[in-house]
Amino acid sequence: MEDLYNSADDFHFRHVPLHGLEAIWKDDKVVGFLRRADYGFSIGKSIGYGYVTHPEGKPVTNDFMKSGTYFLEHMGIMLPAKIYTQSPFDPKNQRVKGVYL
Numbered sequence: 090m091e092d093l094y095n096s097a098d099d100f101h102f103r104h105v106p107l108h109g110l111e112a113i114w115k116d117d118k119v120v121g122f123l124r125r126a127d128y129g130f131s132i133g134k135s136i137g138y139g140y141v142t143h144p145e146g147k148p149v150t151n152d153f154m155k156s157g158t159y160f161l162e163h164m165g166i167m168l169p170a171k172i173y174t175q176s177p178f179d180p181k182n183q184r185v186k187g188v189y190l
Contacts, residue, residue, distance in 0.1 A: 105168060107135045112162040118144045131178045
């Protein structure tokens with residue numbers, strides 16, 4: 090099987106195509122799934138949008154979302170994932186306003 094990791098950094102993957110419906114794992118528990126996924130040409134990585142629930146049925150807060158370690162299960166392979174609560178490309182929404190700096 091071909092190695093998914095870059096040799097320079099074990100935390101950055103070469104492009105792995107995501108299709109949606111991959112399981113989202115947080116701290117060894119399934120907490121949700123990707124609803125949609127595709128390649129983000131602007132950031133040069135795969136990106137997905139998903140739903141997350143609290144494994145204990147509690148409300149999902151920003152603190153809950155930002156804590157822990159995330160993985161995506163893609164075809165039986167656990168891929169380290171980073172969660173963004175804002176757009177990784179334009180978090181302040183400036184480009185839609187014509188600000189390209």
